[in-house]
Amino acid sequence: MTVTERTRRTRWVAGSAVALAVLFAGAATVASARDDGADRQATGSESAPRTPAADSADAGFAQDMAVHHQQAVEMSFIVRDRTRDEDVRRFAYDIANTQANQRGMLLGWLDLWELPKVAAGQEPMAWMAGGSGAGGHDGHDTGDMDGMDGMPGHGGGYQGHDGSLMPGMATRTELGRLRRADGKQAEILYLQLMTDHHKGGIDMARGCASLCTVTAEKRLARGMVEAQQSELDAMAGMLAKRGSAPRA
Template identity: 50%
Template structure:
């Protein structure tokens, strides 16, 4: 996947914060208009063509939307951090692409939860909807597989130049691996055809980015963390 060109105009950290607040809502509205709300709520159809009911509060549909939105937000945060820690065109282009892609997808998932009349947060353990007795224990701010810890985020903020590039790329490989696992888990359980298509797009796109990131690491004499 070829990363998009970085826009010439710089975005300040304050502006970036505002963008993170309004992007999801604006994008969710656009998606609802483009896809058609009936495809996502009661009266829509699943992959078999039968009428689908509105997802329940603890359904795989709702759980995936919530958890992946949280996972995506950290990828966005990581990418904003590295964008301000390096001037390298390749890494900044990758970060810019991840910010745009994952903010878009996050807005879609938040919009669906809103249309379904469901909360954006749940008291259940992350990824419980996968029904696989997931053994991952949240720690130090890392709520799901692949998510960086608070300690790792602080380290990234302390680096600059190639050191920041390498560490960001290594964290993003792990982040994408966790994202692919979750997205594939939903694809295997999905009853909502529209959400399943988005999850499959995530699987395909993030696998491709893992290959790209691995190449960028090799150019810098580094390897993924695992």
Template identity: 50%
Template sequence: MTSAVRSSRPMVAAGGVVLLLALGLVVLMLVRPSSSAGSAAAAAAPSGTSADVGFARDMSVHHQQAVEMSFIVRDRTSDVAVRRLAYDVINTQANQRGMMLGWLEMWGRAKSSSAPPMQWMGHTVAHKGDGSLMPGMATDTELDALRAAKGRASEVLYLRLMTAHHRAGAEMAQAAATAAGTDEIRNLAAGMARGQQSEIALMADMLRERGSAA
């Protein structure tokens, strides 16, 4: 073996070490910014007692029942207008609920809490009980009545229950649009309030057409 070949081996080994060190530095450069970004995002997330988190939790529960009631009436009437409204509520509120639960996940906040509902609004709100967790929510007895009703009776009961549901939901959304600290919640809540007020007016017309009132 020549001296030239012998001397090249340490150089190759050294080159390999340098290459590994360089790769290691690249990996660190790629990992460190993402870790810093993750830490910054966690630090910037609203607190567990904030209006943002409280609204996302409470409105997710509120929306869930609205979707449930809409599925119920969809199967108990053939009225085109009521079924169209039910589909709109299902699609809109299921989508909004998914967004709110997604934000809670991103913020690292629990999706439920032992704190009283709507405490983030700064006051204690009375509700009807009998399974009704928040203002505007239907009781278990009212849901059973909706399940038992058919045709025009199911339409009227659904419209009355959803009107009360929307009124309380719009009030909660208006509070969040003012009190929330994140653009996500402020913008979503403001849009919810407008949308639900519009549907309240629509449902009032639909009830009048059916000889009833909210």
């Protein structure tokens, strides 16, 4: 088998693994949620869980974060092809696998709620201004809201540009630079872009932790904050080893 054939096989196997992660995560999410709802109704201990409204924070976060995560997966696979550094390749694969899995969960919830994967006629991040109706935050605990007024998108939709639809997302121009970069240059650019990406994602996840009402989704959002903050620290260290730093 030639080097080219081995490379193609590796890409296919890696891509298939992530695709299967999305499939199984979505299926498990839907099955678990349905079983949970059935158990509650059978025992009579709680009323059936409410379906979030289309304009709720629960729906908005699931829709927006699925898009946000997809770009992280894309960037991670780009850098795996642009460097031979095993530390960066392994780190990138971990991010791709984790975020593909979480994306599958978010899309699974939207399927369960019978809501569209993309909010038509609504700007990304608009849900961070608050919501109403089933699944909105009115009348619910807002104890985690402190400091949200300074978040990107809070109080209005994010102004997208050059393919960057939400805070932290790389632009088309930046993705093009990453695809053309090699070796150390690709590693540094990836780590800088992913640092920005995580910062935007953390703000979004904190928004859901405050505004979402679906317990499992709030739990996932809090887990994202903790995991991505840890990865921010790791990326800062990796950049320092390469004589660089996160972008200002």
